[in-house]
Ligand code: FES
């Protein structure tokens with residue numbers, strides 16, 4: 118199905134507001150631009166809605182949003198994945214308010230219309246009131262177009278845009294690399310830390326490929342790790358890079374040795390994982406131990422998939438725009454499905470350490486994002502600079518690349534944003 122998109126206000130001249138090396142602050146603050154980008158970005162491209170492991174069985178479901186639209190991601194009896202608008206076809210109530218679960222059907226709480234997990238309308242209480250004027254086949258929950266790559270499920274309102282495969286393009290090989298952090302087991306998306314910050318969604322989108330902030334904003338995190346980890350995370354002037362992968366996607370490689378988690382497994386095990394390795398040796402071969410331990414530490418890169426999902430070291434960062442100055446973030450922990458308990462436990466502790474509400478990382482990021490929004494409201498003619506790393510930027514097979522602290526990823530995202538907003 119396609120959502121009708123209202124024409125933008127005359128004041129929204131996106132060619133003027135987005136330059137190749139800067140964007141205007143109204144992109145963070147103008148509610149008219151926010152409304153417009155719901156239609157032209159979120160209802161016009163592929164949007165991430167979940168990972169296959171979140172809905173493992175027939176009848177499994179989760180609820181989420183595509184832009185402002187509530188949806189249910191459900192696996193039907195034949196294991197097919199559907200993304201359904203969470204809106205009863207009678208008088209519009211949401212038919213499911215659970216975050217996730219398993220169901221044989223979705224029953225609307227208002228008058229009891231019930232829908233199968235593929236969205237078809239199954240039952241209507243007291244049908245005699247309709248005599249022959251209600252054809253059930255005409256009133257299923259409305260479905261979006263759905264496609265999947267590497268277990269990542271995406272949906273779109275558009276029937277006429279490119280296949281997901283083409284849209285992801287050069288990002289696909291990075292998704293494959295990222296999924297190696299299963300350490301020989303399937304990657305399982307677990308529960309999430311959820312929080313909101315008072316700022317525009319694009320501030321967070323920028324942050325996923327922002328190495329420049331790391332040593333400063335994450336000082337408290339860096340003071341909480343051992344010397345070996347500290348050396349590993351000292352990457353701002355290292356040999357890493359940021360690459361524009363096309364269609365708004367980008368990757369920031371912070372630790373080049375950890376791009377392919379299965380390469381060079383003979384390298385010494387870092388001291389912080391030695392205890393875990395020792396525990397694993399009781400039940401696993403040395404090769405398995407090394408593969409699992411390597412995977413637990415996560416990938417050495419952050420992959421930003423435009424517009425709403427990041428594969429960041431060892432977790433998914435899901436971005437949900439609420440209003441022009443309010444954004445919800447879900448930091449989803451990734452574990453090894455069926456993998457060793459001690460390895461998954463280490464993963465959870467690492468996730469809490471950086472991403473948790475009392476963590477040493479995310480709360481500091483969130484403070485910085487909040488300040489960006491606050492500062493952006495001060496004055497009309499300010500620009501957000503995105504020119505860092507331009508002098509060293511080179512053309513590559515997949516797009517453009519510069520050093521690790523370059524703003525190449527942000528430039529990539531805003532060029533795609535402009536393309537969609539002016540289409
Ligand atoms: S609104 Fe759902 S049954 Fe009436």
Ligand SMILES: [Fe+2]
Pocket residue numbers: 324330331334335478482
């Ligand atoms: Fe950060």
